[in-house]
Amino acid sequence: MSKRVLLVEDDASIALVITAALEAEGFTVDRCDSIAGRDRLLSAQTYDLLLTDVMLTDGDGIETLGPVREAHPTLPIIILSAQNTLDTAVRASDTGAFEYFPKPFDLEELVRTVTQAIGNAGGVGAELPQDVPQGLPLVGRSSAMQAVYRMITRVLRNDLTVLILGESGTGKELVAEAIHQLGNRRSGPFVAVNTAAIPAELIESELFGHEKGAFTGAVARSIGKFEQASGGTLFLDEIGDMPMQAQTRLLRALQSGRIRRVGGREEIILDCRIVAATNRDLLPMIAAGTFREDLYYRLAVVPIELPPLRERADDIPALSQHFLAKAALEGLPRRQLTQAGADLLSRQPWRGNVRELRNFVYRLALLARDEVIDASTIEPLLAQEATGAARSSESDERRPSDLASAVAAWLSAQNLQPGEVYDAALAAFERPLFLQILALTGGNQLRAAQILGINRNTLRKRLSDLNITPDEFASRD
Numbered sequence: 001m002s003k004r005v006l007l008v009e010d011d012a013s014i015a016l017v018i019t020a021a022l023e024a025e026g027f028t029v030d031r032c033d034s035i036a037g038r039d040r041l042l043s044a045q046t047y048d049l050l051l052t053d054v055m056l057t058d059g060d061g062i063e064t065l066g067p068v069r070e071a072h073p074t075l076p077i078i079i080l081s082a083q084n085t086l087d088t089a090v091r092a093s094d095t096g097a098f099e100y101f102p103k104p105f106d107l108e109e110l111v112r113t114v115t116q117a118i119g120n121a122g123g124v125g126a127e128l129p130q131d132v133p134q135g136l137p138l139v140g141r142s143s144a145m146q147a148v149y150r151m152i153t154r155v156l157r158n159d160l161t162v163l164i165l166g167e168s169g170t171g172k173e174l175v176a177e178a179i180h181q182l183g184n185r186r187s188g189p190f191v192a193v194n195t196a197a198i199p200a201e202l203i204e205s206e207l208f209g210h211e212k213g214a215f216t217g218a219v220a221r222s223i224g225k226f227e228q229a230s231g232g233t234l235f236l237d238e239i240g241d242m243p244m245q246a247q248t249r250l251l252r253a254l255q256s257g258r259i260r261r262v263g264g265r266e267e268i269i270l271d272c273r274i275v276a277a278t279n280r281d282l283l284p285m286i287a288a289g290t291f292r293e294d295l296y297y298r299l300a301v302v303p304i305e306l307p308p309l310r311e312r313a314d315d316i317p318a319l320s321q322h323f324l325a326k327a328a329l330e331g332l333p334r335r336q337l338t339q340a341g342a343d344l345l346s347r348q349p350w351r352g353n354v355r356e357l358r359n360f361v362y363r364l365a366l367l368a369r370d371e372v373i374d375a376s377t378i379e380p381l382l383a384q385e386a387t388g389a390a391r392s393s394e395s396d397e398r399r400p401s402d403l404a405s406a407v408a409a410w411l412s413a414q415n416l417q418p419g420e421v422y423d424a425a426l427a428a429f430e431r432p433l434f435l436q437i438l439a440l441t442g443g444n445q446l447r448a449a450q451i452l453g454i455n456r457n458t459l460r461k462r463l464s465d466l467n468i469t470p471d472e473f474a475s476r477d
């Protein structure tokens with residue numbers, strides 16, 4: 001007997017196309033255009049699959065699915081939506097829907113998925129969390145981002161290791177956070193480690209921790225990031241910049257599911273999800289022998305590729321509005337962007353991706369004279385950027401310097417008088433630098449001074465000038 005599909009779709013032409021495609025594959029299709037119609041048909045007839053739109057004349061096709069799931073727990077559901085946000089994708093997957101199809105969709109893929117879902121009926125919808133947070137941070141509805149959202153929803157109900165790939169500033173950390181916040185481990189901690197920012201000799205102790213006396217300067221036991229992330233997610237950023245020896249240790253930890261603190265004997269069982277990210281192209285690095293192939297396959301169980309912003313220019317207006325709104329919330333003047341302004345921003349290459357766009361929009365909010373930001377306000381600032389970029393590309397052609405944009409953002413946020421800038425800037429840089437190194441050494445000033453390459457007394461004096469108390473960094477366990 002042919003399988004029966006219920007199609008809930010209020011757009012007659014889309015319904016016609018789907019019906020024809022499914023009937024051509026031998027399915028029987030009943031169609032209605034409202035939630036009321038759906039519920040009527042579901043109580044009158046047994047279906048093998050429900051295919052539903054979200055925005056229907058009498059309500060939201062996802063919100064009203066609860067009772068449907070209860071009455072028909074094994075009925076596979078596929079959601080079609082023109083509301084192509086991560087929020088919709090996640091709401092869809094939380095209902096236990098088999099798949100989420102953003103519109104416009106590929107008809108052949110839809111038919112394939114319907115066939116597959118009917119074959120798998122009964123196996124979906126189990127153990128879905130109820131309290132998914134709203135207001136997700138990812139902005140953008142381009143088709144490139146749809147693919148990302150679909151991948152995200154596929155890893156939320158499992159602990160598979162995820163490798164996020166993409167140029168600098170494309171939102172890799174944000175995606176890692178979204179996976180944590182929406183996934184099974186959201187009640188645990190999200191611990192991010194930038195493996196490129198840790199001196200090579202400290203990576204192992206940073207990741208796995210160390211016992212007291214494990215090396216000169218290890219004055220107290222320290223808990224590593226793996227243990228800190230217990231019950232939650234460990235985000236290993238810039239994984240492509242990890243030294244070889246640390247790669248080997250990491251691989252061993254992932255393979256065995258256990259770690260040992262440096263200088264320690266006790267084996268500690270890993271209990272965290274691993275999400276790694278890199279802006280490097282790892283395959284040539286594997287070929288060149290600088291990245292371990294076996295580690296790559298361990299990490300890239302689910303690869304998620306974030307497209308550069310220039311390949312999703314459709315998202316630029318929404319992102320710009322989002323950053324203007326954020327800037328206003330953070331106390332910058334409230335601004336409005338005209339269509340011509342948004343179009344001009346959409347045509348820029350944004351080599352530093354979303355991060356560069358965000359910094360630019362913040363500068364616009366700060367510097368624009370009028371409330372309304374038009375193309376004419378943007379052009380001079382773009383010209384300034386281009387000169388700055390040309391100058392900095394002489395020293396670094398590979399990627400825009402994050403430090404340069406941080407300095408620019410810091411400068412524009414200060415209200416410094418002439419004569420104060422140099423000292424204020426050095427102090428502003430020294431503080432996070434010292435905090436970082438003291439955190440690494442667990443507050444050990446001698447070791448911190450060695451790493452920094454400065455005299456211990458100089459360090460002590462600077463710490464006191466900056467009101468930093470190293471004792472606060474000592475491990476307490």
Ligand SMILES: Nc1ncnc2c1ncn2[C@@H]1O[C@H](COP(=O)(O)OP(=O)(O)OP(=O)(O)O)[C@@H](O)[C@H]1O
Pocket residue numbers: 137138139140166167168169170171172173174175237278279319322354355358
């Ligand atoms: N889709 C998005 N919606 C809203 N904000 C975004 C989006 N993508 C990136 N951002 C913002 O852009 C900035 C850069 O993002 P993020 O730090 O996640 O990039 P990254 O790819 O991890 O960069 P890097 O490789 O340099 O570490 C952050 O402020 C982030 O909040």
